[in-house]
Amino acid sequence: MSRSIEYSTIVFDLGDVLFRWSPETKTSISSRTLRAIISSPTWFNYERGRLSEGDCYAAVGKEFSLEPEEIKKAFQQARDSLVANHDLIDLIRELKAESRGRLRVFAMSNISLPDWEVLRTKPADWSIFDQVFTSGAAGERKPNLGFFRSVTEKADLDPRHTIFVDDKLENVLSARSLGFHGIVFDNPVPVKRALRNLVGDPVTRGREFLEQNAGKLLSVTDSSEKREAVILEENFAQLLILEATNDRTLVNLVEHDRTWNFFHGGKGKLTTDQFPFDLDTTSLGLTVFNRNKEVANSVMDEMLQYVDKDGIIQTYFDHRRPRFDPVVCVNALSLFYTYGRGAELHRTLLWVHDVLLNRAYLDGTRYYQTAECFLFFVSRLLSSTGDADLHALLKPLLRERIQERIGADGDALALAMRILVCDSIGIRDDVDFRALLPLQCEDGGWEISWIYKYGSSGIRIGNRGLTTSLAINAVEAMKQSPTHLHWSPSPTSTVVEQPPSPTKRHSSVITGLRPRSGSFKASFQRFWHVGKSRKAAEI
Structure with missing residues (x-):
């Protein structure tokens, strides 16, 4: 299991949980x-x-x-x-089967012996329970601690590894006071989701989601009262997924030999029909596919024609669209440093440093939605090169800035990015890890999160496949990270909670990726190309 606590037991209430009346x-x-x-x-x-x-x-x-x-x-x-909650019973049966005998399930109910004799005759799969404990037999009832201690002793369970589900808050509170992980049953949907997330392995479930949706992990815009969500066939998120998973079978992209376009075929949606090729997707594509040095140098020579008078590299291969964004700059720097030409974008680097120093990224950027996008890409830049001067300039400052973000509000992608950045510089982020796990959905994927946006309209773009890929790597990073690396969380208030089938890997893709068993600091070698989250945009 990829979490600090493994749950081997679940204790359910009966009335108003497993049976409705x-x-x-x-x-x-x-x-x-x-x-x-x-x-x-x-x-x-x-x-x-x-x-x-x-x-x-x-x-x-x-x-x-x-x-x-x-x-x-x-x-x-x-x-x-009385009617059995068959959906929940089916889930319990499924969880027990998936655990291969490791998960035990008990019932613990405030019920008289005569009423229990009636209830046990109701149509339901009673075989899911290892044992049923009734207040009538125990001489105790919830929320009295004596009933919980009696069940703990007779079932030989460890509360620290046991989940307790009940519709009464006072019963859950008593359970929690003894070390149980308590869940208040007020809505079956979040309860079922929580049970899957607590009992199942998040990495296995996440990979199964990716494999089941291989080739269909497309990006989508947000929606509004006046506008429905639009599915986008774009290359950038596909490149990031490929880099994060090293599995070519998962993605649907249109490869380019030299410069890249954000959209498949260059056909824009919700923007210019003929969308220009851009330096952001190009930087990512050239690093993910590791083009030969001659091709890469040729493209970088062309990119240098799109540097403004301030020395800042631009976003598009189109002088009629003078746009710049600090994340795009970082991704271009990653490409240049990869091929030993970082010094040619020195003024761009100095501006990126100023953005980091003065926290200019806190509300996102023109094309990227969150502060974490900028910090994540900076950490990728550092992982792309061993250049001592670059590390001396950015790494100490990045450490300070990411520590400031620990515990801040964020969606699943922001949390995953935050965890990965922390791991890349030797910080263990337990606070955001605890917030990330409950965001995994019943289908195994993580909730959609917004990574980039159209520069003119502000329409946001997200991709569940990308969020899930980075969340999986964040979970793996926490699994491999030594616990002694833990740092105290920032003062920001935080509210926490409420084996995949084998696939053929694309051997020519993504050099420098760390094997799954490696440390996550090394793993960033596989992410540092993840560079361009700014989605379509502009005018």
């Missing part, structure tokens, strides 16, 4: 009164096995001025309404 009956007793009865001390004693069914109904009748026989009819109808 209705307090509405055809008797004179209202649903409100019925709920008041089951919240009374008399009923609690009944659930503890201290009263017989008849004695309970008689006592409750006196307390609520009701006929015991009417109470009996109401609860009989309530029992008849």
Whole structure:
């Protein structure tokens, strides 16, 4: 498992979690009164096995001025309404099967012995439980700690490796106080997602998502009330996915021998029909595919024709579109340093340094959505070369700036990038790691995140395949990172939480990538090409 805690046990409540029921009956007793009865001390004693069914109904009748026989009819109808939550039961069965015998599942319910005898006859797959613990048999009920301690002892479980699911917050609180990982069951969708994320291996699930969607990991724009999301066939995200995974079968891109276009075929969407070739995608394409030095030098000679009077390299191979962006500059620098020509963009480098020094990137850039994009690409630049002067100029400052970002709000891609940057300079980012894991979806992929945007309209572009690829590498980095590298989080407040089938690798792609078993600092060698998140754009 790729997390600090492995969960080997789940304890579920029954009523209102694995079984639904209705307090509405055809008797004179209202649903409100019925709920008041089951919240009374008399009923609690009944659930503890201290009263017989008849004695309970008689006592409750006196307390609520009701006929015991009417109470009996109401609860009989309530029992008849019990229906199993088959979706959740199916998930439990699936999780147990995937664990290959490692996952144990128990039920722990506040229920009297007579009611338990009725419930156990209801159609449901009771085989999913290793054992069912009832308050009637234990003589204790939730949220009393004694019931939890009894279950812990009899089931021989370790609370630190056990998940507890209940619809009552007070029960979950008691469980948490004893070391359980507590989940309040208020909505089945996030609960099912949380269970998958806590029990399943995030790396395996993420890779399965990528493989199941191979060739279809396309980018998409955001949507608004006036505009639907648009699917984009573009090369940049595909190159990043390829670099992050080293698996050519996953991506759908149009290769170019020299300069590259962001869009497939150069046909723009939501922008100019004939979109110009750009230096950003070109820098990424030449490094990912490791073109020969003669071709690379020829392209870099052409790129130098697009440097403005301030010495800053531009975005497009089009003098009619004078645009510049610090991330594009960083990606061009990565290309030039890769081929030993970094000194030719010295003034561009100095500007990148100023952007980093003065935190000019905090609100993103013209083409890139987040601060993490800039920091991530700077770390890739450093990983592309051993140039001592470059490292002396940028690395100490990058360390300071990324530490400032730990614990800041961010989507899955921003969190993954933050973790990877930290890892590349020897910082273990547990805070953002804990925030990243719950963002994995039930299908194994991570939520879509926005990496770049159109410069003129601000329309954002994201790609689940890219987010998932970098999230997988972030999880692997944390798995391989020594725990003693942990740094204290920044003062920013943070709220945390609420084997794949083998594929044929493209051997000619991405030189310098670290094997999956290597340290993640070395792994950045495989990312440093990830360079251009600025999506389409402009006018």
